[in-house]
Amino acid sequence: MHGSPPSRGTPARRGRSPRSSTASPGGIALPVQNSAKPPNTFTTCLSISVEGAVPIERLEITSANGNGDASAQASGSDSKRAPRKSKTDAIAALQSHAQSSGQEDLADMVNEDGAIQINLREGPPIPVKPALDMSTVKTPNRQWEAPQNVERPFGLTDCPVFRPTLEQFKDPLAYIKSISEKAKAYGMCKIVPPLGWEMPFVTDTERFRFKTRLQRLNSIEASSRAKVNYLEQLYRFHKQQGNPRVVVPTINHKPLDLWLLRKEVQKQGGYEMVTRNKKWADLGRLLGYSGIPGLSTQMKNSYTRVILPYEHYRERVSKSSTLSPNKPRDSQLNTNTNIQTAGKLRRLSATSAGDDNDSPPPSPLTVTSSPLSDPSDEGESKNAGRGRGAVARMRRNTRHSPHDQSACFHMFCLDPPLTTIPKGQWFCHTCLCGTGADFGFDEGEEHSLSSFQARDLEFRRQWFKRHPPAGRQGNDDGDVKMAAPLDPDDPRINVFDDVVVTETDVENEFWRLVQSQHETVEVEYGADVHSTTHGSGMPTLETHPLESSSKDPWNLNNIPILPDSLLRYIKSDISGMTVPWTYVGMVFSTFCWHNEDHYTYSINYMHWGETKTWYSIPGADADKFEAAIRREAPDLFEVQPDLLFQLVTLMNPNRIRDAGVDVYACNQRAGEFVITFPKAYHAGFNHGLNFNEAVNFALPDWLPFDLDCVRRYQEHRKLPVFSHDELLITITQQNQSIQTALWLNDNLQEMMVRERRIRDKARSLGLKDRPEKTDRPEDQYQCSFCKVFCYLSQITCDCTTKVVCVDHIDELCKCPMTNRYLRLRFDDTEIQDIQMKVSDRAAIPSTWRAKLDRLLMESARPSLRSLRALMAEGERINYPLSELHALRKCVVRANEWVDTANSFLIRKVSRKRARKSRGRTSGPSGEITGEEVTDKPERTLDELYTALSEVEDLGFDCQEINALKALANEAQKTREKARALLRPSSAARDREAFVQECERLLIEGSTLNVLVDELVEIEKIVSREQLLKELEEELEDGQLSLEDIRQFAARASQCELSTDNPQMVVLSRMLHAGEEWEARVKDVLGRPLKTVEELDETAQGRSSVPVDVELVDRLVATLVRAKDYEKQAKAWLMPEPNAVKPKVQEAAKLVTRAEKDFNIPAVQDLKRTVDFALDLEARCDAVLKNRYEHTDEGDIFQTMLQWRKYAKEHLTMFTLLNFDKLDKQLVQHARWLEGLPWYCRQHQEAHGQAILEDVIESTRPEDDLPPNDEYFTCICTTPVRPPAAGTVSDAVQCDHCFARFHGVCAANGGSCPFCDHHHWNGTIHKERSWHWCYLPTILMHAPDVTKNYSEDWKQLEIIVHRVDRLSQVIGQFLSFASQPVNQRADYIPQVRHYMRKLYRIQFAVSPNPEVSFGLDLAGLHRILAGQPAPVRVKKRRRPKFTFGQDVDKDWTDGTRCICRGRTPYLAGYHPVECELCSKLYHAGCVFYPLDPMNATRPRFMCPLCCIRKNRAYPYSEVRVRHIDNPAQEMYVDTREMLETFSKDMIYMRLPPPYTQTLFIELIRFVPGVPENVGPRKLSPSTPPVVIENGRGPASTGASNPPPPPWTNQLWSNAGATAPPPLARPPDHLRSPHPSSHITPQATPQPSRKRKYPDEMPPPDERVPPVPYSPAPRSPKRRQASHTPQPAPRTSQGLSPSLAMMLSPNPVDTHGPNYVLRLFRSDLRRESSSLGL
16 A cells, blocks of 8 residues: 655755755855756645635644744644654644745745746636536456557566456455465555446545645655755755855856765765775766766866865764754654654654653755856846746745744854854754755645546646657647557547657656756645545445445445454554545546555555555565665655654666666556565555555564564654554453464564563562453553553653653653553463463364374274274364364275275164964964064175275274174185085085075074075976975965965076976966956056946956955945945935935035046036036126126016926925025015016016106206296196298196196196196196105115116105206205295296296105195296296496406516515526416415426416406415505405405405515406396495404395206205305305395386286296206216215215105204195295185
């Protein structure tokens, strides 16, 4: 892992060209002698202005005495952990040096050489996007492979490149271990991940910001900076000696390089040695001078005059005990400090060093760096200073001139002492000998990734366009053209305005600029960006828990804590070491030579971007490299011994190779890893913008390196990052594996020996032990002098909190030694126990190996039991043992042989049944017939001898070997006996004795578990004799089964009995017959469908042949089952009287089971009957569940009657549940049908179609209002029009109501149906002489099958619901007309219209059987017909309003808004257009919510149109204020005025608004005209009506109610005596009608009789059309709209009137019917008075 050096607050020594300097503080101008040299230039990337780049504010700390001591002002946390490699330490220099107020601005300073500020870009800042466009950077490309063996600059060799497979890539640390042996010889290696592996980049490029540091390339190289420091010291020395204008000697018009001259003289042994050996001329030629007369003298004189006095001074200072600047001191004071940790480090230094701070003060250098040059014209320098660019002014110089140094000395303490105070400037010994210890990098700017990309890209483009690579010079226009097409996927190449730049070009240019004395280039580097604060580029479990890459072992957040990484045992997170750091580089930005903290491994991954070039030096050459760089710049190391810790120094790889050090290189590209190995130095630079991430890890082989590094830190008094000893102790506590103990043991022993020596030394000084059992904070066991961690033991005293190591016990305090004590974390015994446990654990593998070696050495044939025990012990050891594999292989082979031996030694017992003996327990020769027999041996005697020969080669011993040998001897003896019996001479003896002898030999051989071939032949002889005896006995009995015969045949075959034997001939014949019968039975039983006849026939043929008993049992069982099925089927088809009827489902199950195996005719008949029954049940079930679809012709009930007839004739044997239920409902349906009023018993059907047609025609909702034709006066629906000219009309006219009737219509009843109540009270007979109120009861009591399928029920349902609606309408009208005030002649057409409907229907209609609406309407008609005709009134008109917006002109943006143009900032605000008046309004002014995602034009009605249309404005409340009414709480009630057609202004008093409210000014008002305004008008002075809080008029008066909309309203109890609800609707449902608070003035007209239709009064204009809401077609679901909800119904789907008729509760005496009865009583009284 790499980082950048610390930033510095004092840039005097950073990046200055050694050939440039400034005017001295005293105004001394140093002349330029050689005008031919190239001009000095200064180019900085800061000259490229970029959006988003923010300069970093630098701390400017001054003190009262001007010494700039900021140590007292530093603050920070108290943690004493060391900063990360001092990479950020130099920020603290901003606090270490005060700003000089009298010093010139850097932009105003220029050297005498006329250094030119190069501005790469002029103009405005480069615009950038907030987020980085990832398509503009180079990302991982696994397909592209870099070419091999490409020549590198300086002839360097590339480090190894590894390309692991996916399998190898699974474990990163294991893979690194596998390649480390090869790769560590190079110091680093590159790993290219395999195809398929991806690591997402998760950094938020928009929010990610970082700070940079400025790097001047030609100030980083060691020799260049050493040269600058020396020349500055030389200049100060001569200036203090009184020579303010030092002249650099020139030889042959070429300035002499004083620093190189001094270096070469020192190489030759010094001034005296060069003079003695006369080497001055050789030195001149070495410096490039040749052929010059007097060269030796010139060289010597120049050295003597300029260099030698200063060298003598340095020697005197170094030998002085008081003046030497190189006294031992705390290296921390020579180390640049991070500003973030400056405070805590200073406190640590103060704690550790106390008052013994002998560090020299910082060097007070001037702005530039070359102090010695020839004199130049002073004015020339001033003019050059004015010409500096503006960019340099952004960074103020923080360096001090010499007179700013405030260190004070006694004159008598100096060497030599001073007698008087020097005049002018005076430099102390530190400033003359110790310059350069404070070198570091300035802070740059704060960037986002996109701003840094823009600056880097512009810098590269401008730089390479002005400095094209060598060999590719431009044409006449200055452009470099591409020679050939380039591969766009090649990451090695970039093109800037046709300038082709390769990686080699960038590398050559970088080292040219590093070594250039005339070109100073300054770049930025975003190094050491903490991932804990800025975020890692890789996903983590905290930020991306669902991302699989967050658990990837190659994720840098995981590598330090992998199981094999030792850093996982560090107890706290270390930023940059266990927590990754990120690096953002630009072109030429560099990281200098360094190795990692504690010499750990590091891994660096490039997420994306340009190439990063690395250089490495193997850890084995680290000491050689340090020696080489010390020789290169010894002065730097003399002033700053820990220089290599600071990451501020480069050395050319070629110079390093010249010193005998191996240097390797590699180019890292996007998606590649670079691994550095312990102690390996590495450096490098960037080719452009890139984003890298790095972290450390440690493998077990790193521990010795860590100990070496800790010792080196102690020598330099550098703060370590963690404690080496604590890490070892933590590992022992957390990891008890054997593998860990093996590599930990040696390190732990070293620690124990070292700690014992420390404790012995402390105890020898008389210190007492003081053990502690708990850990302390790290700062409490860190030596305050050398900074080493003393974890196990520290020396301290009660007088202080400081601790020291045993080597610095004298630095602790001034107390007596007896007051100090040795504080121990673990006592000696505990440390020894820890070490012993680890040692024992580490010795386990070696102990096991020793046991194995001892066992093998004790015997050539070790015991198998011992080998097994040792193998089991090895397998329990959790460590890979190489010998265990061979041992396991040997034991496994031995076990296999033992198993083979046991197969001979152990006889297997077979649990199988022996052959039947037919009642005998044993055979004639004692044959065992029990259950348990032993298997015959399977292994032969030859195999036994083979096993014995194999064991001789295996080399182990066990008891089975001797047992197997004994078995072989016994088997061999048995073989010889059997051979003797098989000889022909033996068979010639007595046959019975021979057989008995053979049986005895078989019994003896049965004890052997070895197959002897001769015993097999003996067994055959015995078996034949036994078989012949048994056949003779069994054949005589004749009771053999087929299985017995087969067993006898098998035995005969085994013992090779001849087929010609008579008994064998009989046995063969019986076997053939039995097998034929068996085949026939199997064939019958195997058929899918078997008949009873076949089964019976087969069962009869088994008597004379041997049979299989089990097969016979199967045959008989099958036959019995088939007969059972047949019997049950016949019993159900022809049941006995009073037999139990089965369910049809039971019969179906029987059929299913029988059909599976048999073909029985009775079952087939039963199946057909069952199918019919099931079909009938299914149909009945569908009917009952209202799912049946009738597809046959004719009535469905006729079809169901046919079902019933069939079932009673053919299916009586079954219990049919569904059919029984349906049958009951059919009976109920017949009874219900007979109960219909229009049922005809003659035709046995209901004639309801004509009634339905009349009802439908009379109850159409759209026909509730009377026709407008004045000729509709007859009781029918045809108008009575005047006859044509010359014809006579048959029409007649009623004398009372003057209604004209057709002659035919008048003949029916002989009187006026409108006036004569006999048409309605039943006196005149009608065919439909029933009352409607009984029909709902009939409808409700119908059975379910009737409701679901009967057309008569559907007709009745329509009739009931349609008549119910008509009844409600007529009832509402009669309730309204029952009030005397509502009985007007205007309603005569409506009354006649209702009577026509009832006359056509014929049957009585009303909710109560005691009431007839026809009779009630007739009485009402007589009352109304006798009233005078109404007076025609004028047509009403609504008032009109003129608002302020109506008189305004359009505003500048074309709107005519509510704001009326009084708010200038609303001009141009998004407008909306009213869809009625087409005027534009600001959407915000009218509270209209705009939807930016909806591109369609919004529908909008403005507040003014809403007022005029009497609608509510949906987006806010709208209040209208009259311009003539000043009262603030009074508003115009426009709604009331429009609804009442008011001619007066109506106000209402409203409270203050509490929600969104619009206020509109009313300018003018045109009064309205109510409908009841007669010839006489109201006085114009009528005061306006005031409504309180908008609830209603403050005063009321009598009013004429509007016509009732009775057609669609349901009335409550109060509605019988009040106007209909729509007469005074709620505010949101108001319809135009006369206002209730204006008193009408109507003039009554005299009444007269009308004899002709043309004298009928004109229709009343006050009667508006009754609102009508079309009802659905289904009367069951009809619901009147815009009506109050009726009371809860007693039956679902019924109207209130139907529910009232069907309810058992008594009628409410205070409801509408009660009022109707009162009204009818009045009509009866009036009718009686008229004689009707």
